[in-house]
Amino acid sequence: MEQYTGLIQTLTNCASACEACAAACLKEDNIMHMRDCIRFDRDCADICTQAVKLLHRESTIAKQYLLLCEEICRLCAEECGKHQHDHCQRCAAACRECAEICHQNHEEILQA
Amino acid sequence: MEQYTGLIQTLTNCASACEACAAACLKEDNIMHMRDCIRFDRDCADICTQAVKLLHRESTIAKQYLLLCEEICRLCAEECGKHQHDHCQRCAAACRECAEICHQNHEEILQA
Amino acid sequence: MEQYTGLIQTLTNCASACEACAAACLKEDNIMHMRDCIRFDRDCADICTQAVKLLHRESTIAKQYLLLCEEICRLCAEECGKHQHDHCQRCAAACRECAEICHQNHEEILQA
């Protein structure tokens, strides 16, 4: 799995940023406007965490899973990016970076 | 695992009720008052789901895990029970039933 | 989520069958030949469990996730189907049924 160290680290960071963002959103005064953010955060955290497990296992389905990861990361980045809370901006950045690296790794595999 | 069929079913029901309750709470108009409910729902759903996995695996740590399950189920039942939404009342009932069966199964083991 | 009750039940059954099969494979005398079965069982159990969570949450990405679910269920059914252990045959049947219902639900959405 040495070749995936960077990918795994980025996925782990993204999952952490999403969990932290969801927890922080739940405490915000304007929680009414954070509903979608919380929803995407949860899905993105869970899916990135699962991707890490599949990569460690060198799962047959890992690469296909990265496509899905990329998709949820883009959706979560788009939603989080709308809000000015620090945790949202941090999360949006982590999701964008993660979407990018998922895309790159998926491409590599398709060409293999 | 046949001896745990009822326990596994109850844990699964509880996890489902918690996931459904969290999702429904996120849509409520009075979401301001549902923060703690959402938080407990998430933890309870995740912990009950993990308990099911450990039981299927006949894990050494499964029984000890049930103690924790019982605890989070009681906390979640108490919080959900405060709210009149149908999903909260359903969730509180599922959590209470689950806490009870976790308690029973843990006791059995301690006596073994 | 009432419209997904059957789907959620089938996914839950599949995850249970996979967890149970992996645990039983680890105890088999011919564990040498069960490696791939254990690997697919783990991935399939985890992915089906996650699919249930996404359906409860009415996640934007749930339907897309079902495509992946279908794929891992087919892979797991194919591998488990090669082995004569009862737990493998039960798991293969649960995976085939799950792949089918994932396929149907994904199709419905695409037409929506």
Add this chain to the structure above:
Amino acid sequence: MEQYTGLIQTLTNCASACEACAAACLKEDNIMHMRDCIRFDRDCADICTQAVKLLHRESTIAKQYLLLCEEICRLCAEECGKHQHDHCQRCAAACRECAEICHQNHEEILQA
């Protein structure tokens, strides 16, 4: 969660080492002797991963969960420590370190 950065990192490392060890054990020639190692690895990986989620959420039950984490880490370290494979030795070390930091953090809380 800044005060838990080290704890979260150690739990994440431990979960990774356990996932990697389980995957590597499944490929070993002497897989017959690695059954318990695979079983503890799986439980330890799942439980440490869940602990990270609870810490990010500042869950009411997080500290209690660390007790359980410490327990499964000790069990996994003991089993992995019996085997000379590099992945087992690395996993045993990660588990021991994780058990220690879980213990410390739990103590702090009890005194609070």
